[in-house]
Amino acid sequence: MSENRESEDIPQSESAQGENLKRDLVFDVRFLEDLTFWVETNRKTALRLLSLIEEIRRNPFEGTGKPERLKYQDANVWSR
Numbered sequence: 001m002s003e004n005r006e007s008e009d010i011p012q013s014e015s016a017q018g019e020n021l022k023r024d025l026v027f028d029v030r031f032l033e034d035l036t037f038w039v040e041t042n043r044k045t046a047l048r049l050l051s052l053i054e055e056i057r058r059n060p061f062e063g064t065g066k067p068e069r070l071k072y073q074d075a076n077v078w079s080r
Contacts, residue, residue: 023057056080 036045055063060078067080 023060025053025057 024071034046035046035049060080061067065080067078069075070077070079
């Protein structure tokens, strides 16, 4: 099995512990509208949302929300 294939099968949090991996974040327009709403009405909630986004960016396979791989989706689709 090639190295590329192995890294696809193992969550990056397990295969690259300690490495600072770059991830591109893509947000739906509806999320950005919702975030704008929370910034204007309740900054504490907006900060909590941004904290969750940062946690997901750093470690998408563990943490708040008990993420798990979705069995009927692509191997890289996780719930959160």
